[in-house]
Amino acid sequence: MIEKYHIPDNLKKKLKSKKKYSKQVKDKFYWCLDMLLKNPKHPSLRHKPVQGASDKWEFSLTMNYRCVYRKENNEAFILLIAKHEGAF
Template identity: 50%
Template sequence: MISRNFIIPKSIQKKLKKFPKEIRAKFYWALGILLKNPSYPSLRHKKIESSEDLWEFSITMNYRAVYKLLNENTVLITNIGTHDIL
């Protein structure tokens, strides 16, 4: 298993604080699963078709997070929100 670092910018942290506590908890749970098994079915992890370097994963059926792989070991969370964020 590759050890990865997640960068969650302050702007994303501010957005997270506005979400219900349950969504915040599920976001961090999903990050942990993403580290262990990106193919985990409920993550619905996939590359964003309209982008060269952006990926997404589901937090719930209504919320998702978008990230960019900066290098083999570093993931930058670029957006989080409902499924209409893209």
């Protein structure tokens, strides 16, 4: 179970920018992080391991955006937020 998450500085800047992500995506990102800590099996997260990568996981923010993170012990290291088709 995830107990803590880390957001890299470059992603924090993108989240503060008004140009990179919509308010909906930003709000949903923080809601999903909170839910990941409380209930990673919540159906709206669509939380699952990234195929072919043993330490990477993903969850959906919207129908168009997903978040990918690296799981290490009980911590999530956020790697990226991207459109589904552009995440990999």
